[in-house]
Amino acid sequence: MFAAGVPLVEALESVSGATGNVVYQDAVLKMREEVATGQALQLSMRQRNLFPHMVIQMTAIGEESGALDEMLAKVADFYEEQVDNAVDGLSSLLEPLIMVVIGVWSGAWWWPCTCRSSSSPQSFELSGARQRRVHKRSTGSSRATPIDRIY
Secondary structure (H helix, E strand, O other), X not given: OOOOOOOHHHHHHHHHHHOOOHHHHHHHHHHHHHHHOOOOHHHHHHHHOOXXXXXXXXXXXXXXXXXXXXXXXXXXXXXXXXXXXXXXXXXXXXHHHHHHHXXXXXXXXXXXHHHHHHOOHHHHHHHHHHHHHHHHHHHOOOOOOHHHHHO
């Protein structure tokens, strides 16, 4: 916003509403009031004791050199990269855990199904029918049961 020509005081007012944190919102509003009376932004930030030292230093450099928007963009890029690295690290730690959870879940889901299907009366009945059919062929008996006719 500051790079687009919006005055710093108005930009700070907009930023206070976008912080999403009451503590930072109050701090930015107090900073806006102090900047409106002529105090340097970096001094106002330092008085709040909320901002990292690197952010305050980059703001001071930006104010002194007249390139505050560029310095704040560099700070934003730095923290964006830090967040991306943290998310990548967290996801690489969670992937094995997710695989274990999926394995346990699928094992808990399919194991009872396989146990039930192998011990059901229908599977015993079919296996008995196969045995009778094999026995009938080996003995030459012509007596066929209703289940033998299925095969």
